[in-house]
Every structure is written in C-alpha cells, then in structure tokens.
Amino acid sequence: MADAKSAGFSPASGIELIPANYFAPVDLAQVFPRAAHLEIDLGCGDGAFLVAMAERFPERNFLGIERLLGRVRSACGRAARHGLGNVRVLRVESSYAVKYLLPPGSIAVAHLLFPDPWPKKRHHRRRIVTREFVAAVRRLLAPGGQFRIVTDQADYFESIRALLAGAAFAEETPDEVDAFPLTTFEKHFRAQGAPIHWLLLRKVASSRKAVARQ
Numbered sequence: 001m002a003d004a005k006s007a008g009f010s011p012a013s014g015i016e017l018i019p020a021n022y023f024a025p026v027d028l029a030q031v032f033p034r035a036a037h038l039e040i041d042l043g044c045g046d047g048a049f050l051v052a053m054a055e056r057f058p059e060r061n062f063l064g065i066e067r068l069l070g071r072v073r074s075a076c077g078r079a080a081r082h083g084l085g086n087v088r089v090l091r092v093e094s095s096y097a098v099k100y101l102l103p104p105g106s107i108a109v110a111h112l113l114f115p116d117p118w119p120k121k122r123h124h125r126r127r128i129v130t131r132e133f134v135a136a137v138r139r140l141l142a143p144g145g146q147f148r149i150v151t152d153q154a155d156y157f158e159s160i161r162a163l164l165a166g167a168a169f170a171e172e173t174p175d176e177v178d179a180f181p182l183t184t185f186e187k188h189f190r191a192q193g194a195p196i197h198w199l200l201l202r203k204v205a206s207s208r209k210a211v212a213r214q
C-alpha cells in the first residue's frame, strides 16, 4: 500500500491537501480517513458552505478547491475550528483539478457556487464554465452523480445552459433550493435582492441526450 506522502497527502498539512505529485490523480483513499460519498466545492472561497455541509453530513467527505491562498487558509481554519475530519481543501485551479487531479467516477456531487462572473464581454473567455470543463466534471462524477451550479448572473446562467446541451446530464428540479446552507456570496447577493439562478444536473449515460430547457 502506498504511504500517505506518495499517495498525495501530507499529514503535516492537516486539512490542506498538498499533493506530493501534481501530475497524477490523487489517491482519495489516502486523503480521507474513511471511504465515503464525496462532494467537491469548486471555488470554495472562505469555506462557509463546505464547512456547513460537512457539519450537516458527517458521514460524507468534502473537498474544497480554491486558487487563492488567503481563502484556502480561511477555509482550512474554519474546518479546523469546527473540528471536522471530513474536510480537505486543495489550492489549485479548479479546471486543472477536474481534468488531472481527481480520479474519474470518484465524485458524488460537484458544487459550482457563484463562479467568478467576468461580466464584461471581453472577459467572458475567462469564465470557468466551458464545454471542456463540463465534460471534465462529468467524467469525475460517479454514475448518477450530481452537478449543482448556482449564479447571480443571468447571462452566464444562460450561456451555461447552452453549453450543457448534449452533455449527457438530465436536469432535475431542485426542490431543496432552500435546504442547502448559504454560501458567503449567496448571503451577500440575497441581501441585495439579486436573483439567484440554479441548475441541478444528474449525470446520465452518454447515449441519452438530455438537458437544458432552452
């Protein structure tokens, strides 16, 4: 059996997951103390949502992915203060993590909550959701796994819907919209009365064309 270091987990780092090798998929069996349903939060920010979910569902594992060091520290600190053993935070670009660092079929739920909006047209190419990104997230999901996307940006939401056409996801009705803990950005947008747009998708077999009410 691989030791923790070669498996990509540095015990010394505690909650922060620092892969020993950034060029191979992480061995999740070595990252979390026990195998369980795994949810990822892509762009987890300060970890408020991640930690609230991990507290609510101690039987599940949660991995936050975030590129900014300060936010990674906030998320790790928050998880540590709550004494959570089922949370890890990885500092890396989400698109890199979904393409190269996470094993295919390993994720039960991928959350993408308030991705950076890049509202100016000339900046749209910086938006994280592309066809390639959607395909990479789909690859990561276990059969029947869910991809949950939330944004306050109507035009981004519509462009995401368009990108999902033919991507072998079935859209589900999120009857639990208010059941999820609020993210820090969501609290802020709700306080401003901004509309919140939701997509809850379930991975389906690729022969079945599904998705997106256009």
Ligand SMILES: C[S@@+](CC[C@H](N)C(=O)[O-])C[C@H]1O[C@@H](n2cnc3c(N)ncnc32)[C@H](O)[C@@H]1O
Residues within 6 Å of the ligand: 042, 043, 044, 045, 046, 065, 066, 067, 068, 071, 092, 093, 094, 095, 113, 114, 115, 116, 117, 128, 183, 184, 185, 186
């Ligand atoms: C608008 S904030 C939302 C944070 C959190 N999800 C929330 O709802 O409170 C977007 C977050 O995604 C992170 N982010 C943006 N692009 C990223 C990328 N390519 N990889 C990882 N994190 C990213 C940002 O640093 C920021 O923390």
